[in-house]
Amino acid sequence: MTDKELKLKSVYIRKTLLKYIYKAKAGHTGGSLSCTDILNILYNRVLNVDPKDFKNPNRDRYIQSKGHCVEALFVTLADRGFFPMSDLEELCSYQSHYIGHPTKKVHGVEQNTGALGHGLPICVGEAIAAKLDEKSHRIFTLMGDGELPEGSNWEAFLAAAHYKLDNLYAILDYNKQQITGSNQEVMNTDSVKDKLEAFG
Ligand SMILES: Cc1ncc(C[n+]2csc(CCOP(=O)(O)OP(=O)(O)O)c2C)c(N)n1
Numbered sequence: 001m002t003d004k005e006l007k008l009k010s011v012y013i014r015k016t017l018l019k020y021i022y023k024a025k026a027g028h029t030g031g032s033l034s035c036t037d038i039l040n041i042l043y044n045r046v047l048n049v050d051p052k053d054f055k056n057p058n059r060d061r062y063i064q065s066k067g068h069c070v071e072a073l074f075v076t077l078a079d080r081g082f083f084p085m086s087d088l089e090e091l092c093s094y095q096s097h098y099i100g101h102p103t104k105k106v107h108g109v110e111q112n113t114g115a116l117g118h119g120l121p122i123c124v125g126e127a128i129a130a131k132l133d134e135k136s137h138r139i140f141t142l143m144g145d146g147e148l149p150e151g152s153n154w155e156a157f158l159a160a161a162h163y164k165l166d167n168l169y170a171i172l173d174y175n176k177q178q179i180t181g182s183n184q185e186v187m188n189t190d191s192v193k194d195k196l197e198a199f200g
């Protein structure tokens with residue numbers, strides 16, 4: 001896929017997720033729009049995953065820690081062929097698997113997430129397991145900057161550095177906002193860069 005095609009796909013993903021959030025009258029609009037480019041590039045440039053062979057033990061793992069932004073994930077997965085896009089017509093409807101947070105009942109979702117602060121710790125476990133099994137697949141997580149106040153993340157950062165987990169990729173969607181206001185107002189985490197460097 002060319003850079004231009006990738007850019008156009010981001011536009012398509014944004015338009016599509018807005019359509020389904022509007023239809024469902026539920027969703028996390030800002031956070032999903034914020035991570036669309038990241039998901040697009042992960043699923044169309046970076047991750048070694050195959051919708052037809054999703055359980056392949058050698059696949060790369062992607063666990064979305066900012067689980068509330070599930071609409072961006074669902075649309076990206078559907079576009080990549082994990083399930084028909086039309087499935088999202090039932091987003092957030094009674095008894096649907098396409099609920100407001102990622103669940104493993106949806107083909108292509110690695111892990112149930114949504115309670116913030118769990119994606120990175122799970123990925124640290126996955127990364128250690130891959131090393132023990134002498135596997136070369138990679139582990140990715142996408143975190144929100146508003147979930148950094150969860151203490152579990154900082155234990156996970158410590159462990160990742162301690163065990164030298166070079167197979168682990170923690171991506172931070174550093175949009176300086178969270179649901180109830182700016183990070184400065186809700187919980188100041190400055191300077192994230194200095195803190196992460198200090199944690200190794
Ligand atoms: C443990 C926990 N506490 C509170 C919430 C409620 N909550 C959902 S999203 C959110 C803010 C997330 O902000 P951020 O991670 O920055 O996401 P983004 O800006 O990318 O949408 C909060 C507090 C939650 N899902 N889990």
Ligand SMILES: [Mg+2]
Nearest residue numbers: 145146177178
């Ligand atoms: Mg944020």
